[in-house]
Amino acid sequence: MNAYLLLAFAIVSEVFGSSMLKVSKGFSKWLPSLGVVVGMGTAFYFLSLSLKELPLGVAYAIWSGVGTALTAMIGVLVWKENFNVKKALGLALIIGGVIVMKLSTGSST
Structure with a gap:
C-alpha cells in the first residue's frame, strides 16, 4: 500500500482519537x-507502516502537523472554539513547516 495513504490513515485515526479526548x-x-x-x-500502527518507506522526520512532521491543523479545525467547527489571526498564523506556520520538511528530503517518496 502507498506510504502516503498509510500516513493519511494514521492522521485520520489520530484526529479521531484526539477528538475523543474532549468527549x-x-x-x-x-x-x-x-x-x-x-x-x-490505530494511528501509531499506520504511522509505523508508513515509516517502512518514508523518512522518519518527514512522516512525523506530516503526521503531527496535519493532525494538529485538523484537530484545531475540529475544535473551531465542532466545539465552537475561537478562531483568530493568531490561530490562523500558527496553523499556516505548521503547514509551511510540513512543506519545508517534505521539500528537504530531495526524494520522490
Whole structure:
C-alpha cells in the first residue's frame, strides 16, 4: 500500500482519537475513552507502516502537523472554539513547516 495513504490513515485515526479526548471528559466516559485508545493505537500502527518507506522526520512532521491543523479545525467547527489571526498564523506556520520538511528530503517518496 502507498506510504502516503498509510500516513493519511494514521492522521485520520489520530484526529479521531484526539477528538475523543474532549468527549471522554477526562476518561470518565467509557465509550469515548475507548475511542481514544482505538484511535491512537490505530494511528501509531499506520504511522509505523508508513515509516517502512518514508523518512522518519518527514512522516512525523506530516503526521503531527496535519493532525494538529485538523484537530484545531475540529475544535473551531465542532466545539465552537475561537478562531483568530493568531490561530490562523500558527496553523499556516505548521503547514509551511510540513512543506519545508517534505521539500528537504530531495526524494520522490
